[in-house]
Amino acid sequence: MPNWEDIEAARKRLRGVAHRTPVLTSRQFDEAAGATVFFKAENLQRAGAFKFRGAYNKIKAETERRPVPAVVAFSSGNHAQGVALAARLLGIRATVVMPTDAPQAKIDATRGYGAEVVLYDRATQSRDDLAEEICRERGAVLVPPFDDDLIMAGQATGAVELLEDVPDLDAIVVPVSGGGLLGGWATAARRLRPAMAIYGAEPETAADTKQSLAAGRRVEVKENPTIADGLRVTSPGKLTFPILRESLRDVLLVSDDEMIETLTFMLERMKVLVEPSGAAGAAAVRHRKADFSGKRVGVVLSGGNVDLPRLAEYIAARPSL
Amino acid sequence: MPNWEDIEAARKRLRGVAHRTPVLTSRQFDEAAGATVFFKAENLQRAGAFKFRGAYNKIKAETERRPVPAVVAFSSGNHAQGVALAARLLGIRATVVMPTDAPQAKIDATRGYGAEVVLYDRATQSRDDLAEEICRERGAVLVPPFDDDLIMAGQATGAVELLEDVPDLDAIVVPVSGGGLLGGWATAARRLRPAMAIYGAEPETAADTKQSLAAGRRVEVKENPTIADGLRVTSPGKLTFPILRESLRDVLLVSDDEMIETLTFMLERMKVLVEPSGAAGAAAVRHRKADFSGKRVGVVLSGGNVDLPRLAEYIAARPSL
Numbered sequence: 001m002p003n004w005e006d007i008e009a010a011r012k013r014l015r016g017v018a019h020r021t022p023v024l025t026s027r028q029f030d031e032a033a034g035a036t037v038f039f040k041a042e043n044l045q046r047a048g049a050f051k052f053r054g055a056y057n058k059i060k061a062e063t064e065r066r067p068v069p070a071v072v073a074f075s076s077g078n079h080a081q082g083v084a085l086a087a088r089l090l091g092i093r094a095t096v097v098m099p100t101d102a103p104q105a106k107i108d109a110t111r112g113y114g115a116e117v118v119l120y121d122r123a124t125q126s127r128d129d130l131a132e133e134i135c136r137e138r139g140a141v142l143v144p145p146f147d148d149d150l151i152m153a154g155q156a157t158g159a160v161e162l163l164e165d166v167p168d169l170d171a172i173v174v175p176v177s178g179g180g181l182l183g184g185w186a187t188a189a190r191r192l193r194p195a196m197a198i199y200g201a202e203p204e205t206a207a208d209t210k211q212s213l214a215a216g217r218r219v220e221v222k223e224n225p226t227i228a229d230g231l232r233v234t235s236p237g238k239l240t241f242p243i244l245r246e247s248l249r250d251v252l253l254v255s256d257d258e259m260i261e262t263l264t265f266m267l268e269r270m271k272v273l274v275e276p277s278g279a280a281g282a283a284a285v286r287h288r289k290a291d292f293s294g295k296r297v298g299v300v301l302s303g304g305n306v307d308l309p310r311l312a313e314y315i316a317a318r319p320s321l
Numbered sequence: 322m323p324n325w326e327d328i329e330a331a332r333k334r335l336r337g338v339a340h341r342t343p344v345l346t347s348r349q350f351d352e353a354a355g356a357t358v359f360f361k362a363e364n365l366q367r368a369g370a371f372k373f374r375g376a377y378n379k380i381k382a383e384t385e386r387r388p389v390p391a392v393v394a395f396s397s398g399n400h401a402q403g404v405a406l407a408a409r410l411l412g413i414r415a416t417v418v419m420p421t422d423a424p425q426a427k428i429d430a431t432r433g434y435g436a437e438v439v440l441y442d443r444a445t446q447s448r449d450d451l452a453e454e455i456c457r458e459r460g461a462v463l464v465p466p467f468d469d470d471l472i473m474a475g476q477a478t479g480a481v482e483l484l485e486d487v488p489d490l491d492a493i494v495v496p497v498s499g500g501g502l503l504g505g506w507a508t509a510a511r512r513l514r515p516a517m518a519i520y521g522a523e524p525e526t527a528a529d530t531k532q533s534l535a536a537g538r539r540v541e542v543k544e545n546p547t548i549a550d551g552l553r554v555t556s557p558g559k560l561t562f563p564i565l566r567e568s569l570r571d572v573l574l575v576s577d578d579e580m581i582e583t584l585t586f587m588l589e590r591m592k593v594l595v596e597p598s599g600a601a602g603a604a605a606v607r608h609r610k611a612d613f614s615g616k617r618v619g620v621v622l623s624g625g626n627v628d629l630p631r632l633a634e635y636i637a638a639r640p641s642l
Contacts, residue, residue: 316633
């Protein structure tokens with residue numbers, strides 16, 4: 001579990017490197033939600049998601065300990081781009097391991113940030129063996145997506161910024177997948193505002209964190225078809241789960257339709273692009289999955305990486321509230 | 322022409338009422354443009370465009386002089402929504418006069434902000450007669466879209482904010498239609514940073530300001546088919562034109578395709594929704610309509626009000642750079 005010193009060190013590393021993302025508000029969203037909502041717009045973060053904070057903090061911290069000739073990560077999503085950009089800024093070679101069926105747009109975007117992409121066949125190759133090989137051959141350091149104190153400390157810096165801008169929040173709602181974002185946010189929140197209620201938000205078809213909290217242990221779910229491709233991790237992390245268990249009031253579940261309705265609303269009225277995973281917290285508040293009446297609620301918009309043709313499909317399929 | 326005191330008074334009126342919009346940057350945009358660009362995101366302003374600043378400043382200033390029982394405006398665009406929201410916040414009844422062929426979405430949005438919408442037939446009715454009637458009957462004050470010192474002073478507050486955040490700009494590029502936004506920005510810019518080059522940007526098919534500057538007098542063009550529906554005014558204003566003539570280095574012309582290419586780029590990579598008119602300045606810099614190499618350039622994203630089905634069409638029609 002990261003401590004406060006880890007978070008303060010992360011803030012120093014990220015100063016002038018990560019964007020201090022704006023806090024957005026919308027009277028119309030508030031009317032629908034029955035609450036006063038403050039959106040931390042991490043979709044406007046560099047590389048389009050909060051992931052850059054953790055990746056940069058992790059890699060920079062490692063370089064402070066020893067020479068880091070290269071880094072490696074597995075991801076077909078926002079973590080890939082966060083690691084690629086962070087490594088480039090630090091002048092370190094990055095290799096990102098992706099499945100052969102990853103969307104071409106994600107592969108291109110990761111290469112666009114200067115990383116080498118190594119493809120593997122999910123059916124016949126072991127991702128872990130491949131990783132070990134790359135680490136051994138190149139002296140590369142693995143940058144895990146969530147289960148790491150330095151990663152969590154980096155993500156936590158967004159929470160510190162939000163609480164500086166809006167100190168008197170009653171609750172925060174944060175999308176949860178592996179739990180790196182939420183673990184970091186919960187750690188910062190409990191230090192800075194212990195009375196605040198902390199909620200996770202995840203798709204109802206990928207509710208591993210909800211189920212794990214109910215069971216009191218890490219439950220592994222089958223991969224389920226949700227449009228929220230950033231929230232498909234099948235189990236909370238070893239390091240993140242104890243933090244979530246100690247910190248969370250509840251995990252709120254949202255449907256694909258609720259995420260699409262929310263992200264198209266935010267696009268139309270708030271003029272920002274949020275990906276389905278990034279809209280899970282907002283959807284939970286907008287669709288009143290807990291009683292936030294009259295409360296001041298912080299919500300993380302965790303990412304904005306959507307292919308535009310996919311976005312056009314969401315617009316066409318848009319459900320009404 | 323608004324003076325500095327007008328702009329300072331506008332800042333006081335708008336404090337805590339208008340959003341202080343963020344300044345966005347994009348390494349990838351910079352690479353394409355060959356310049357370092359700072360975007361003043363007025364698409365994230367209340368009611369989705371810079372128009373709210375001028376409308377609120379105008380109405381509030383009028384209430385300081387005398388009782389204002391009602392206001393009236395003609396607009397089928399962002400001015401309508403800016404006036405409607407400003408009036409509502411000030412507890413004043415607003416009537417917006419729109420042509421019968423205005424898009425239903427714009428009519429609905431204006432009503433959504435609490436204004437009464439009065440429709441008129443372009444073919445058979447005189448807009449001016451209608452206005453006069455409403456003003457006479459209701460004691461309403463007309464809120465003009467651009468040709469007014471209080472309107473320009475309100476718009477100028479965005480320039481002051483940008484120059485506070487990024488003081489060392491070499492140039493600014495601002496979409497121009499009637500010239501209220503650009504007139505306000507130019508006034509503030511000449512006071513705060515006299516050496517900075519000031520550019521307008523308009524569609525090549527609606528180049529009334531460019532032509533007027535060349536002719537040395539206000540030229541009226543025929544209404545032309547550009548997708549930039551906010552930039553279809555056919556002539557610069559009486560009050561705005563002298564300011565533009567004194568202040569502008571040039572007016573840069575952009576095509577519809579260049580605006581679509583730019584706004585889809587900004588959506589995909591910067592995660593913000595900009596309407597075609599709002600992207601005219603950005604398109605001029607991105608498509609290198611003047612030599613900005615190595616320069617630090619401020620660009621106004623003036624609005625973000627696009628119907629989502631229309632946006633889906635832009636995505637489908639997206640040209641490459």
